[in-house]
Amino acid sequence: xxxxxxxxxxxxxxxxxxxxxxxxxxxxxxxxxxxxxxxxxxxxxxxxxxxxxxxxxxxxxxxxxxxxxxxxxxxxxxxxxxxxxxxxxxxxxxxxxxxxxxxxxxxxxxxxxxxxxxxxxxxxxxxxxxxxxxxxxxxxxxxxxxxxxxxxxxxxxxxxxxxxxxxxxxxxxxxxxxxxxxxxxxxxxxxxxxxxxxxxxxxxxxxxxxxxxxxxxxxxxxxxxxxxxxxxxxxxxxxxxxxxxxxxxxxxxxxxxxxxxxxxxxxxxxxxxxxxxxxxxxxxxxxxxxxxxxxxxxxxxxxxxxxxxxxxxxxxxxxxxxxxxxxxxxxxxxxxxxxxxxxxxxxxxxxxxxxxxxxxxxxxxxxxxxxxxxxxxxxxxxxxxxxxxxxxxxxxxxxxxxxxxx
Amino acid sequence: xxxxxxxxxxxxxxxxxxxxxxxxxxxxxxxxxxxxxxxxxxxxxxxxxxxxxxxxxxxxxxxxxxxxxxxxxxxxxxxxxxxxxxxxxxxxxxxxxxxxxxxxxxxxxxxxxxxxxxxxxxxxxxxxxxxxxxxxxxxxxxxxxxxxxxxxxxxxxxxxxxxxxxxxxxxxxxxxxxxxxxxxxxxxxxxxxxxxxxxxxxxxxxxxxxxxxxxxxxxxxxxxxxxxxxxxxxxxxxxxx
Numbered sequence: 001x002x003x004x005x006x007x008x009x010x011x012x013x014x015x016x017x018x019x020x021x022x023x024x025x026x027x028x029x030x031x032x033x034x035x036x037x038x039x040x041x042x043x044x045x046x047x048x049x050x051x052x053x054x055x056x057x058x059x060x061x062x063x064x065x066x067x068x069x070x071x072x073x074x075x076x077x078x079x080x081x082x083x084x085x086x087x088x089x090x091x092x093x094x095x096x097x098x099x100x101x102x103x104x105x106x107x108x109x110x111x112x113x114x115x116x117x118x119x120x121x122x123x124x125x126x127x128x129x130x131x132x133x134x135x136x137x138x139x140x141x142x143x144x145x146x147x148x149x150x151x152x153x154x155x156x157x158x159x160x161x162x163x164x165x166x167x168x169x170x171x172x173x174x175x176x177x178x179x180x181x182x183x184x185x186x187x188x189x190x191x192x193x194x195x196x197x198x199x200x201x202x203x204x205x206x207x208x209x210x211x212x213x214x215x216x217x218x219x220x221x222x223x224x225x226x227x228x229x230x231x232x233x234x235x236x237x238x239x240x241x242x243x244x245x246x247x248x249x250x251x252x253x254x255x256x257x258x259x260x261x262x263x264x265x266x267x268x269x270x271x272x273x274x275x276x277x278x279x280x281x282x283x284x285x286x287x288x289x290x291x292x293x294x295x296x297x298x299x300x301x302x303x304x305x306x307x308x309x310x311x312x313x314x315x316x317x318x319x320x321x322x323x324x325x326x327x328x329x330x331x332x333x334x335x336x337x338x339x340x341x342x343x344x345x346x347x348x349x350x351x352x353x354x355x356x357x358x359x360x361x362x363x364x365x366x367x368x369x370x371x372x373x374x375x376x377x378x379x380x381x382x383x384x385x386x387x388x389x390x391x392x393x394x395x396x397x398x399x400x401x402x403x404x405x406x
Numbered sequence: 407x408x409x410x411x412x413x414x415x416x417x418x419x420x421x422x423x424x425x426x427x428x429x430x431x432x433x434x435x436x437x438x439x440x441x442x443x444x445x446x447x448x449x450x451x452x453x454x455x456x457x458x459x460x461x462x463x464x465x466x467x468x469x470x471x472x473x474x475x476x477x478x479x480x481x482x483x484x485x486x487x488x489x490x491x492x493x494x495x496x497x498x499x500x501x502x503x504x505x506x507x508x509x510x511x512x513x514x515x516x517x518x519x520x521x522x523x524x525x526x527x528x529x530x531x532x533x534x535x536x537x538x539x540x541x542x543x544x545x546x547x548x549x550x551x552x553x554x555x556x557x558x559x560x561x562x563x564x565x566x567x568x569x570x571x572x573x574x575x576x577x578x579x580x581x582x583x584x585x586x587x588x589x590x591x592x593x594x595x596x597x598x599x600x601x602x603x604x605x606x607x608x609x610x611x612x613x614x615x616x617x618x619x620x621x622x623x624x625x626x627x628x629x630x631x632x633x634x635x636x637x638x639x640x641x642x643x644x645x646x647x
Contacts, residue, residue: 004528321492321568323484399491403499
């Protein structure tokens with residue numbers, strides 16, 4: 001019975017090929033757009049999430065703050081007020097997992113015939129923990145390296161690539177500002193940060209080395225910023241408060257006076273970015289769904305025309321024994337076949353389009369099984385929903401009226 | 407004596423129009439026994455087509471009883487009526503009413519679909535029926551590739567494919583020339599005499615009616631003659647076209 005109905009439906013669709021194809025096109029575009037938009041949205045979301053993960057979790061960044069000097073307020077970070085001992089004292093706070101002081105600067109690196117300018121961060125081994133950044137080869141410098149400010153370095157992937165190519169950098173000596181540094185290790189690749197910087201284009205050296213030998217500083221022992229990691233997301237507000245209290249105390253800031261540092265909650269910022277990406281993704285999906293809806297209305301439109309056009313045929317079928325539900329099934333099947341085939345083509349086009357966008361525009365896309373299944377289910381539902389009314393209309397015709405229809 | 411195939415009692419049919427109700431059938435009553443061949447004649451507007459549609463379960467009377475095969479159709483729902491049209495009644499129309507897209511075998515097999523019969527069996531039975539009406543070789547042709555007489559044969563094959571007890575024909579020769587009409591009427595006569603199929607047929611033409619055994623003449627929604635065709639007056643046999 002159902003196979004007979006299917007072939008009947010197929011015959012009717014074949015007889016009106018062009019119309020069938022055009023109706024299908026509505027579904028194809030709708031489903032294709034949904035798949036493509038979801039893929040782009042999900043891709044963006046994934047990218048943001050990867051960036052967040054690469055930054056490290058539960059992170060605070062404490063920056064040297066603005067100071068007021070003779071009534072002139074200087075911008076944030078203008079005067080280094082944070083010190084390595086600040087960082088050490090923060091480590092004692094409860095719920096603080098790790099603290100890394102950071103003293104960044106830019107310098108030229110040379111190895112053999114190659115040279116490369118990059119950001120060099122003077123820090124402690126805790127930096128790797130805070131940033132959740134493993135080594136891909138070699139070993140980390142130690143606390144004794146920090147105490148004695150030895151000339152050792154860890155290279156980011158990009159730096160290693162540019163200076164060494166395929167050669168292993170471990171235990172090789174590079175020159176930074178004409179001084180020799182021993183490469184102890186290479187950091188694992190981290191990719192782009194949220195704002196699109198290449199995080200692998202960096203070199204880590206002991207904080208004391210950076211302060212005393214590499215860049216020098218106006219104020220002994222100061223660092224540009226300190227990164228601190230709370231041991232859980234729940235502890236973050238508490239940790240932020242205690243960092244604030246401790247640093248104000250250490251910096252002897254009177255009640256009511258402005259702090260000479262500022263604390264930024266990177267996780268909160270990252271979550272905002274993730275939320276934004278998610279909303280974007282949802283919005284893209286919603287806009288694409290509208291075209292799916294329009295496709296569905298197209299099906300309904302054509303089915304209504306088809307029912308009117310074939311009223312006589314319906315009458316003949318009823319006269320020879322078709323029940324209302326047979327007629328209903330026949331027209332419903334046509335609508336469902338159109339939407340399901342349209343959906344199949346739409347999925348193919350959407351997936352193809354997504355990878356096309358990826359190849360052409362270099363955008364990250366993520367085609368999920370979920371989005372395909374959803375698109376399929378929605379397409380079938382659209383077929384049934386918009387096919388139902390015309391099919392029901394056909395099935396409710398009185399045989400005699402349908403037969404007399406000219 | 408066997409039960410009648412058709413038994414109608416005090417049948418009324420009115421159409422409601424903007425101008426008011428128009429009575430079309432007024433207290434029509436007759437029985438048709440198994441194996442009868444009945445011709446219904448009447449002028450345009452006499453109600454014969456309406457009567458035919460009611461007999462074919464395509465339309466419902468306003469009042470009165472209609473027992474088909476002893477079953478009262480007044481109390482049936484749409485699905486039960488569809489079942490009767492499928493199994494008990496075969497319908498032949500003036501305009502053939504074949505599906506233009508389907509080939510002849512599929513057209514003949516159409517009623518079997520609604521009976522839930524498998525495709526191979528459907529086509530087998532359809533081809534047998536086409537054979538019977540002399541179109542065995544044309545199964546793959548389309549309706550527009552054959553003549554009107556042949557199309558009417560296909561329609562008859564379709565009407566017969568479910569082995570109905572009753573064949574209703576609404577001016578089956580109305581669109582055909584004399585020669586073809588005679589061939590179609592010969593087919594009806596054969597079906598009636600050899601297979602005992604009860605036939606009720608509407609016609610305008612006396613020479614077509616002459617193939618039947620019994621004549622029912624309608625005028626203004628009433629039966630004005632019901633009896634053997636041989637005894638009918640010239641007045642009741644006269645052409646109505």
